[in-house]
Every structure is written in structure tokens, then in C-alpha cells.
Amino acid sequence: MTGDPASTTTEQRAMLQMSVADFVARGTDLARVRRLRGTSAEYERAVWKKMAGLGWLGILVPERYGGLGLGLAEMAIVARGLARALVPEPLTATAVLAATALSGAENEALKREQLPRLAAGDVLPALAWQERTAELDPAAIETRAMPFEGGFKLNGVKRFVAGAAQADAFLVSARTTGGVVLLWLPRDAAGAQLDLEPLADGRSFGTLRLDDALVPRSGVAASGGAALEALGRAFDHGCAIAGAELAGVMERALEMSLDYLRTRVQFGRPIGSFQALQHRAVDLHIHKELASAVLEEAVAALDRGPAAPARAAAASRIKARCADAAARITREAIQFHGAIGFTDEFDAGLYLKRALVLTAWLGAASWHRRRYARLSSGVRT
Amino acid sequence: MNPSSARPDYNAMSDEDFRREVRAFFEREYPPYLRYILHRARWHDMKEWWRKLYERGWIAPNWPRERGGMALDAGKMVIYLEEMERHGVARPPDQGITQVGPLIMRFGTAAQQEHYLPRTLSGEYIWCQGYSEPNAGSDLAGLQTAAVLEGEHFVVNGQKIWTSLADDATHVYLLARTRKGAKKQQGISFLLVDLKTPGITLRPIRNLAGHEEFCQVFFDDVRVPRANLVGELDDGWTVAKALLGFERLSIGSPRRPQYALNRLEAVARAKGLLDDPGFLDRFIALKLDIEDGAALYGRFVEQVKRGEPLGQDVSMLKVWTMETWQRLTDLLIEAGAEQGIVAGVHDVAGVEADFLNPFYYARPATIYGGSSEIQRNILAKYVLKLPD
Numbered sequence A: 001m002t003g004d005p006a007s008t009t010t011e012q013r014a015m016l017q018m019s020v021a022d023f024v025a026r027g028t029d030l031a032r033v034r035r036l037r038g039t040s041a042e043y044e045r046a047v048w049k050k051m052a053g054l055g056w057l058g059i060l061v062p063e064r065y066g067g068l069g070l071g072l073a074e075m076a077i078v079a080r081g082l083a084r085a086l087v088p089e090p091l092t093a094t095a096v097l098a099a100t101a102l103s104g105a106e107n108e109a110l111k112r113e114q115l116p117r118l119a120a121g122d123v124l125p126a127l128a129w130q131e132r133t134a135e136l137d138p139a140a141i142e143t144r145a146m147p148f149e150g151g152f153k154l155n156g157v158k159r160f161v162a163g164a165a166q167a168d169a170f171l172v173s174a175r176t177t178g179g180v181v182l183l184w185l186p187r188d189a190a191g192a193q194l195d196l197e198p199l200a201d202g203r204s205f206g207t208l209r210l211d212d213a214l215v216p217r218s219g220v221a222a223s224g225g226a227a228l229e230a231l232g233r234a235f236d237h238g239c240a241i242a243g244a245e246l247a248g249v250m251e252r253a254l255e256m257s258l259d260y261l262r263t264r265v266q267f268g269r270p271i272g273s274f275q276a277l278q279h280r281a282v283d284l285h286i287h288k289e290l291a292s293a294v295l296e297e298a299v300a301a302l303d304r305g306p307a308a309p310a311r312a313a314a315a316s317r318i319k320a321r322c323a324d325a326a327a328r329i330t331r332e333a334i335q336f337h338g339a340i341g342f343t344d345e346f347d348a349g350l351y352l353k354r355a356l357v358l359t360a361w362l363g364a365a366s367w368h369r370r371r372y373a374r375l376s377s378g379v380r381t
Numbered sequence B: 001m002n003p004s005s006a007r008p009d010y011n012a013m014s015d016e017d018f019r020r021e022v023r024a025f026f027e028r029e030y031p032p033y034l035r036y037i038l039h040r041a042r043w044h045d046m047k048e049w050w051r052k053l054y055e056r057g058w059i060a061p062n063w064p065r066e067r068g069g070m071a072l073d074a075g076k077m078v079i080y081l082e083e084m085e086r087h088g089v090a091r092p093p094d095q096g097i098t099q100v101g102p103l104i105m106r107f108g109t110a111a112q113q114e115h116y117l118p119r120t121l122s123g124e125y126i127w128c129q130g131y132s133e134p135n136a137g138s139d140l141a142g143l144q145t146a147a148v149l150e151g152e153h154f155v156v157n158g159q160k161i162w163t164s165l166a167d168d169a170t171h172v173y174l175l176a177r178t179r180k181g182a183k184k185q186q187g188i189s190f191l192l193v194d195l196k197t198p199g200i201t202l203r204p205i206r207n208l209a210g211h212e213e214f215c216q217v218f219f220d221d222v223r224v225p226r227a228n229l230v231g232e233l234d235d236g237w238t239v240a241k242a243l244l245g246f247e248r249l250s251i252g253s254p255r256r257p258q259y260a261l262n263r264l265e266a267v268a269r270a271k272g273l274l275d276d277p278g279f280l281d282r283f284i285a286l287k288l289d290i291e292d293g294a295a296l297y298g299r300f301v302e303q304v305k306r307g308e309p310l311g312q313d314v315s316m317l318k319v320w321t322m323e324t325w326q327r328l329t330d331l332l333i334e335a336g337a338e339q340g341i342v343a344g345v346h347d348v349a350g351v352e353a354d355f356l357n358p359f360y361y362a363r364p365a366t367i368y369g370g371s372s373e374i375q376r377n378i379l380a381k382y383v384l385k386l387p388d
Helices: A005-027 A030-036 A046-054 A072-084 A091-103 A110-119 A225-263 A275-303 A308-342 A349-358 A363-376 B015-030 B045-056 B074-087 B095-107 B111-122 B236-241 B246-251 B253-269 B275-307 B312-336 B356-362 B374-383
Strands: A126-127 A144-148 A153-163 A171-178 A177-185 A192-197 A204-215 A220-223 B127-130 B146-150 B152-165 B170-175 B188-194 B200-205 B215-224 B345-348 B351-354
Touching: A005 A072, A030 A192, A072 A091, A072 A225, A072 A275, A072 A363, A091 A110, A091 A126, A091 A153, A091 A225, A126 A153, A126 A204, A126 A225, A153 A171, A153 A177, A171 A204, A177 A204, A177 A225, A192 A349, A220 A225, A225 A275, A225 A308, A225 A349, A275 A308, A275 B275, A275 B312, A308 A349, A308 A363, A308 B275, A363 B275, B015 B045, B015 B074, B074 B253, B074 B275, B095 B111, B095 B127, B095 B170, B095 B188, B095 B236, B127 B152, B152 B170, B152 B188, B170 B236, B188 B215, B188 B236, B246 B275, B246 B312, B253 B275, B253 B312, B253 B351, B253 B356, B275 B312, B312 B374, B351 B356
Parallel strands: A126 A171, A144 A171, B127 B170
Antiparallel strands: A144 A153, A153 A204, A171 A177, A177 A220, A192 A204, B146 B152, B146 B170, B152 B215, B170 B188, B200 B215, B345 B351
């Protein structure tokens, strides 16, 4: 390694990419994905611990809390590589959304206690912030937190909680008379009930019903402006890394399609020799390259720590482009493969379904384009 | 020609200093009424600017210093082009500088270099390109214009078409068939022809925008000295092919669509169209298509700056940029509504807007420089490695 920081970073990222590729080649496969889909477990703790052992869960956790204190660029490499194999472990939900929210919290004791455990894979928190469908403003909160014995008593319903299946705790946003609070709620807390609804990709969303659920004072992670800032940053970082996952999904789906075009023979020739299919494949390739260029450029911008509006614009740009490109590529993958593409046995459908979930979760492309319009052109939408 | 010792070494400058110097010069010297013109600039508009660039030693950024060029490396070249685009500096009829000059340097004889290069640099010789024919467009190697060697002359018969700015030019560089049979890429030769030679007739062709920017050129027993052959006899395809890649990068630059986008946004705002959710959705998707295309462009530029050669994948940039530009001008016409189909510059609530010209000039963008279909063929074959 040289002493030049830029080339050191480049080399470290290349090594990270290799270690992810190695993990994907040896630590997981699509048979495991098929086995876990639709189960209440959703993923495997043992695999999660291995990911922790490789340092990936602590990428966004500051070093003083037991993490690596790296950036979204590194997290994007991991997410993109794992998504190629449709790894079901909740990397974005827990190691990005929850980790970013908790890292931005004010409660030092809570951070010192939980962040090292999160990075080590010993505790899996999920961020329970959303309440209504297609409402993506972290401040749109109806869940109430009433002051009670120094802590709070919670009432409300949180929806669409990713990574809930095996979550050990929830970071719950709620409204008090004085503003917004972000609270740490253990899964087994009295008054908290979790239901799962199945997603297209075999994983699930949690619905968290809060009925006088008690949170002690020690569980108040952040309040007021700090809570909202932590939630906003978590949402944007989540969008960016969901984009990285979409990039991995589309890359692998397009590779599968191209392999098929090269080898499937009809009318006495490989179907990839037909210009109609060649040009469509080229267009998909261009969309994939655009997504990749945007992802890398905007993630680098996010890692420079921009103010909230620029951060939101960069995150929306990633999510919009990656979602559109992945949707296009995974749908065309079915068409390229013909009837076999419509079978459950064939893998193209798994990629289509993961793309569906990652596209709708944290805001569809059209929502992100409108937010981008608001931020970049000052348009009211 | 200025001796090279008197010329600064631009590559030794920092990128920032070089950019500042280029920008200042363009801002100070470039005629404001020629900024961001859409049509190909004509010689009578540009000759004053040519002279300024020539006197500054800046007319040939890609030529070596001993030939009177700036000898910019790839990174500085990108900066030079970026600043041209940023300020809306039009390309003069510069095919002598960008195309035939470098080919003469690489494949020409000492006598050809000595004769043509200084005259091309000074603007005494203006070049046009004689490649396409009525029956040889995308399939260029199918060209039929014949050059038959008789003693010390080629006798040229045939016709060329879509020859940009031929009526401004003094010379044409020509691909002609010198041998029949064999593979069609073989048997083509590269010739330099003075347009005053007897037997050459020009017929200007009016384009959709109403301008006569290209010509049909007829060759009727035109006698071209054998000494005007560049490269080996029958090997002109090799000569012509030597110039690609960088052209597809500069042609795929997002600057022109970005400028068109700014105009569209100004018009849309003036007309209140951004309050229409249907229009806004389409507008913002296009805006992101352009900004995201700029990220893709940036990748290729970084590659050039690192000194790496461009691969065939640069074709995707031309496809994306040009098709996006077209879609943008489609929406511009729609935004113009009734005004959109009236020629000329309109006052739209205080914003100056020309609707038809941008629309017209975006049409051939997916045809010239290798059509979108040809670029997709290239990508399918060389990048995706799909079978023939």
C-alpha cells in the first residue's frame, strides 16, 4: 500500500469488494434464500454473526462505539455485493437505518450500551418510523408519547417496519406535547405487539401496535430537533443503500439474461444474435451503467456530509434511478427467458421480487423524483 | 508558424490555472452573438474567431507544439472542451484541425505535411469530409465513388452526400474505391482534393431547419494528383478508422442537453407548467436523465484523464445523451403549445424562447456520427459480447 490516502482508500475498497464476493461465493446461495422465504425467521442469526465478524455491521457506527466509522461508499459496496445473491439478512434495515438513527441520538449511555452490540451482531434493532402508506416524511407522526414516571407511555401503530422478523428492539418515533422523540423499545416490552405481513420477496414487514407501552427515561434516544435530524439522516442513508442493493440485483439479473441470450438456441441460432433482443439488452445495459454512475457519484457526495436538503436530493437521485433501472431490468429478464422465466423454480423471479420490494420500500421512484424537483427546482409538489 | 520554444507548456500548468486562462480568453474574446448557436457555424461568422485563436496559438488544441498546436494531454483537452461548451463557444468549420490534420500527421508524406498542415492551421484551407454517399450511409464501406489511377492522376467519378459546410470549404478529404472485389473495407483509398478542381459540382441541401448546411458533391472525371493519396493505396479504411472514441466522448457530452434543459425550465416556469403535476413528472424525469447522464459522462472523462484509452463502451454515452436531448426538445415543443410551432424567438412572459430550432437540431443527433442503431450494434457486439 502507498501512503497516498486516495489510493489507500481505493485499495481498501477493492479488498472489501473482494471479501464480499468471497462471502457470496461461499457463505450463501439461492437455495438458502428459497429455504428462508416465507418463514417467520426470515434470515439466519449465524450468517448475521458472520457478517458482524467481517466488520460490515459496524461500517456506519463511529469507532468510539465499537464500529469502523467508515462511510456509505463502503456500505454500498457490501450491500451491492450481497444483493447479487439476494441475501435476506436485514443489512439496510438494521445496519443502516437503525444504526444511523441511533448513531445520531443524544443519549450517550444508550449509544455506549447498544451500538457496540449492534456492530457485533448481538442486538438487532429495527427502525419503526412510518405510520401511513406512501407517507415518507419522518415528522408525520401520530404515535403519542405521554410523560410517565420520568419516561414515556406509548400509544399508536407503526407500519412497514423492515427487519422486524427477528428484531430484538425497535427505535420508535413518537410525538409528545413538546415535539418528537426517538425511543428504544425492547421487543418484549409490555404493551408492544408485533405482527408480520408477507412481502413479495419472502421477507416481511412488521406492524408494531403500541398500547400503553412503557419506555423508561434511559430509553429516550433523542428528542426534538436531534430526533428529527437522526430520522431524516437515517431515511436518506437508507434510500442510498437500498439503491446500492438495487444495483446489485439489476447487475446479476442482467448477467443472467445475457447468459441466456448467448446460449438459448431457437430457429437454429442463439437468440442473442437477433437485433431486436440485442438492442433491448443494450438499453438495459445503459440503464445499469447510469444507475451505477449515479450511485457512486451521489454516495461520494453523501459521504462529504452535506446539509439536509442536498443530502435528501442526492439520496432521492440514487433511489429514483436505481429503482427504475432495476424494475426495467428484472421485468425484461422474465421476458428474455420466456416461459421458464415465469416459473418459481427459475431464479429470475427471485430477482424481480426483490427489486419490487426495494423499489416500493422507502419511496417509489416517482416520489423521489418529486422530492428531487422540490429540492432542485424549488417546485411545490 | 511560431517556433514551439515560444509556446507555453500547457500540460505543466495546474488544471485550475489552465481552466481559468481558457475561460478568461473565451469570455473576453468570443463574440457574444455567437454563443450557444444551434446551427453549424459558417466560415464567414467564424473566421474572425479563427484568426484570434490562431494568433493566440490555440486553434489546434490537439496538435503537437512543433506543428503549431497546444499539444494538450487528454485531461487538459477535456478542460478545453468543457470550457468551450460552458461558454457556448461554437465549433468553427474545424474538420481540418480535428480530422484530416491528425491523419496527415500520422499517415501523410513529408511533402503533404509541409504543404497542408500550416495552411490548415491558418484557415487558408478549410476542409469538409467526403465519406457518405447516397447508397453508403451506416454501411459506409459500401461506398462506390471510384478513383481510377491513370498515370500520375486518379480520375474520380461519383457523388458524396451530407457533406457538412462543403460550400465553405476549399478542400475535401475523400474516401474512394480504388479497387473492386475482395472485402468491401479493402480497396478504399484516402485522397485530398482541392474543390476548385474541374469536374466538381456542389449542390447545397436544405435541411429540416431550413438551413443549407450540407451539400451533395458530384465528381465528374475529376483529376486528382497521385501525390494527394494519404496512406497506402487501397488502405484508406485504416486511415479513416484511426479517429474514433474521443469523438464519441465529446459528442456525448451533456452540456448541450443541459443548456436546453435550462431553457425548458425557464419557459415552463414562465408558463406555470411546473404547477401541472403531469408536466412536472415528465420534466423532472428528463432533468434527472440529463444529470444522471452527466455522472456517466464524468466516468469516461475520468478514464481519459487517467490516460486510459476509451473502449467501445463509450458508444452508450452518445446513445443516451442524444436520445435524451431529443426527448427534451419534444417536451419543449409541447411546452410551447401554439407558440411552439411558430418559427423564431418568442417572448414567453419575459423569457426568450426558440422552440422549433432546438427541436429540429436534435433530430439528426441520433443519425450523425454513427446512428443510435449502429451504436447499439457496437455495444451488443463488443461490450455485451452477444453473438453475430
